[in-house]
Amino acid sequence: MIVKNNYKQCLKYLDDYWKKITCYLPKDKGVHIGLPNPFVSPNNKIFKNDQFYWDSYFIILGLVESNKVKIAKGMVNNFAHLFKRFGIIPLRNRYYNLGISQLPFFTSMVFEIFNKTKDKKWLREMAKIAEQELKNYWVDNKSVHNVYKGLSRYCDHWYTHFTAEHESGWDMTSRFNERCLDYLPVDLNLCLYKYETDLAEIYKILKDQTKLKQYLNKANKRKRIINKLMWNNKKGFFFDYNYKLGKQSSFYSIAGFYALWVNLATKEQAEKLKKNLKKFEYKGGLANTQKTYLFKEFKQHDYPNGWAHQQWIMIKGLLNYESKEDAERLAKKWLEMNRKVFLKTGKFWEKYNVVKGDIGKEERYPIQTGFGWTNAIFVKLINEFCSK
Numbered sequence: 274m275i276v277k278n279n280y281k282q283c284l285k286y287l288d289d290y291w292k293k294i295t296c297y298l299p300k301d302k303g304v305h306i307g308l309p310n311p312f313v314s315p316n317n318k319i320f321k322n323d324q325f326y327w328d329s330y331f332i333i334l335g336l337v338e339s340n341k342v343k344i345a346k347g348m349v350n351n352f353a354h355l356f357k358r359f360g361i362i363p364l365r366n367r368y369y370n371l372g373i374s375q376l377p378f379f380t381s382m383v384f385e386i387f388n389k390t391k392d393k394k395w396l397r398e399m400a401k402i403a404e405q406e407l408k409n410y411w412v413d414n415k416s417v418h419n420v421y422k423g424l425s426r427y428c429d430h431w432y433t434h435f436t437a438e439h440e441s442g443w444d445m446t447s448r449f450n451e452r453c454l455d456y457l458p459v460d461l462n463l464c465l466y467k468y469e470t471d472l473a474e475i476y477k478i479l480k481d482q483t484k485l486k487q488y489l490n491k492a493n494k495r496k497r498i499i500n501k502l503m504w505n506n507k508k509g510f511f512f513d514y515n516y517k518l519g520k521q522s523s524f525y526s527i528a529g530f531y532a533l534w535v536n537l538a539t540k541e542q543a544e545k546l547k548k549n550l551k552k553f554e555y556k557g558g559l560a561n562t563q564k565t566y567l568f569k570e571f572k573q574h575d576y577p578n579g580w581a582h583q584q585w586i587m588i589k590g591l592l593n594y595e596s597k598e599d600a601e602r603l604a605k606k607w608l609e610m611n612r613k614v615f616l617k618t619g620k621f622w623e624k625y626n627v628v629k630g631d632i633g634k635e636e637r638y639p640i641q642t643g644f645g646w647t648n649a650i651f652v653k654l655i656n657e658f659c660s661k
Contacts, residue, residue, distance in 0.1 A: 275605050277659035283615050284655065287648045290621075291339065294645060296322050298366075306366040309354055310347030315623070316643030324351055325365045327442050328646050330378035331582040333385050335649020338656045346386045346395075352379060353402045362406055364440065372430030373440050376464050377411060379403050380471035393479065400475045407468055421516040422498050424457045425465060445637065446574040447567045448513065448526045455517040459503050460528035463511075466495045467535035496537055509545025525552055525563040527583050533590025543594040550599065557610035557627035558584050558603060573636035579627035581607070581650040588654070604654045611651055621647045 294314050300307040305322050312324040313332045329348050336345040352362045364370040383399045411418050411425050418425040429436040437453040438444050449456050469492035476484040502514045511529040513522040532538040553559045564576040584607045591600035610630045623641040624633030
């Protein structure tokens with residue numbers, strides 16, 4: 274059992290911290306693109322005034338749990354604003370990031386807000402943005418993203434492996450063998466499947482049967498191809514697919530578990546996926562990758578690091594498949610490690626070493642404190658599992 278009173282000190286810190294990382298930049302300033310509504314940045318240091326794409330979904334989970342729906346909705350509206358202005362939801366609101374996006378979580382954010390407000394007019398407006406992002410950026414742009422059998426890859430406007438890896442959000446990892454453009458990433462295509470099923474659900478709510486069927490058909494087609502190319506029945510796991518070599522990667526990453534979060538896995542696949550938890554689970558939670566065949570030079574999204582948002586994807590995925598015992602065990606490990614490190618350092622951190630149960634290993638830049646999605650997922654897990 275996870276008892277909320279054990280985390281009082283952490284929760285007080287986190288509740289006060291929202292103000293420190295809430296920014297308002299209504300006009301363009303230097304490298305930053307102005308946004309019409311206040312938003313939450315990862316921290317108030319090197320990421321001050323940055324609203325990141327996929328970070329924002331996980332931050333919104335915490336904002337909604339903290340009764341800050343107005344700020345959360347404003348952040349979604351900020352992305353709609355960016356798309357209307359530039360035709361892209363960029364990695365973050367900086368001018369030099371306008372040729373690169375991140376994992377498409379827009380519809381997931383929209384549902385977090387709609388589930389609270391039930392505003393169908395707003396839902397319809399956001400659906401139009403979502404349809405355009407899906408079509409124009411991820412699907413129809415065939416030489417850039419949609420490159421093989423209807424599945425997509427990460428790719429920036431420079432067509433480089435390095436910056437494509439930035440679009441993945443996994444900057445950097447051994448997962449792509451420094452050839453990110455060659456891979457159909459399993460998490461991206463699973464998220465696009467969710468995007469299509471989300472749009473189907475939106476149009477079910479809006480009573481548009483034509484678009485409901487259209488997006489269900491697209492999702493079912495994507496599901497068939499994902500299963501054909503990325504599911505390995507013998508290993509019981511979903512892998513990235515190297516379409517240049519015409520074969521699956523053999524590298525285990527937590528991205529394979531996104532099939533649970535997006536509800537694509539069958540019950541049989543889910544049981545096989547759960548058997549692979551032991552490859553990732555340590556005393557502090559889940560590591561991002563397998564521990565073998567990593568690059569000699571450490572990459573921050575590899576073992577032994579674990580990240581808050583990936584813990585949530587896994588935990589929510591397990592809950593989707595009625596595996597509450599596994600989900601609660603992982604949640605407790607993560608919460609306890611966060612609490613222990615907080616009591617030692619007085620801070621929450623961008624990433625953690627889940628093997629040692631301590632601050633994460635840094636790579637590209639000094640490890641950051643704060644931290645938007647870490648704080649948010651802590652609050653979300655407390656509310657999901659805790660008794661009073």
